[in-house]
Amino acid sequence: MNAPQRFALIRQADATGVSGTGHVLDGVIFHTGQVVVCWRSAFGSITIFENWEAFIGVHLQAHPENRASLVFLDDESKEV
Template sequence: MSEPRLFWLERDVDTSGVSGTGRVADGVLWADGTVSLRWRGATPSSAHFDNLSAIEGVHGHGGSTRVVWADDQPAPAPARPRRPSAVPDDHPLDGLGDLALALGGAPDSWTGDALLLIARSDAPHRRELSTGIAWLVTAYLLWQSFTTTAGETESPRAGRFLATLDAFPGELV
């Protein structure tokens, strides 16, 4: 995507009793995949998100609220947010802390905490987590597949893992 896109949130059912129904917020999907959102109503406020999936995960309420594009074009494929890796390409990904660093986070950051939550979750709970952080669930499952591949004698290296993640066509959930 090269140009920002305008959208709004259309709410059919107000599950919280706060926002009402109809067009409840206006937004912009920026060229880098980040999103700005402005709530309508008596007390308008603004929020910024790393990606559109985060908005849908937090404010979608199981389909009660949906994104409507102002230009009537279909939604773009969700971008995988990624900050620069905090480790060199040859760094072994021996555990969740290393994985958090490779994904641009830190072991004691939100990324590290989310990876720990994903690791401790069973498959049904991972599917639930994927509604808001699908890219991170996919990264964890791909890393797990690297570390459990038959014949793999050492941990995958950050560069190889990130190249595979960037080229991966979809979600693993």
Template sequence: MSSRRFRLIRHQDVSGVSGTGPVAEGVQFTDGAVALRWYGDYPTTTVWDGIESVVAIHGHGGATMVEWLDPEPGPDPDLKLPPRESLRPRPWPDLHAAPEPHGPEPQDPDPLHSDRELGSHGAAPPSTWSSYRVFR
């Protein structure tokens, strides 16, 4: 099998973020892994273990479908890749471990993602936060 291109077509915008129609393009690699590139105001690229993961997260129960742009080529006889199902799960190595904090608790550099001050029912963000920090 060689790489295979696709698009995500959203029929219903469940999240109210990306709209409808083509919302992303991607490629499925020979080993089944997928790279996905989102269209829109904030283009983002993500990598997935397989197309099943993409559909499970972004399919929204059928609201978004995969449109294959290339035919399924089948296995490549020149490649000797083991079947993906036979590979052991391998967690990422601890490449960049954060040092243990020492002394007083540091100032939170990103209060938008902090739940320290939310209390039991949450709270509105402080007025000092600017709108660019709000995700769509």
């Protein structure tokens, strides 16, 4: 089994004006393929995605104007 992989979402802009810019969420990809994210806001809400593609669709593809990038914290050679 693969170990969980941690990542961070970094935004250059915030089209909705809700969650801000910079390091806005932390996430983990589990061996099942499920993704769990926690927003770095005062509320720290948590969301579970069925798979990586669902997470990417909501947080990168749906809002390209945010110019978001992902940083994988357990393997610095991976950056999206």
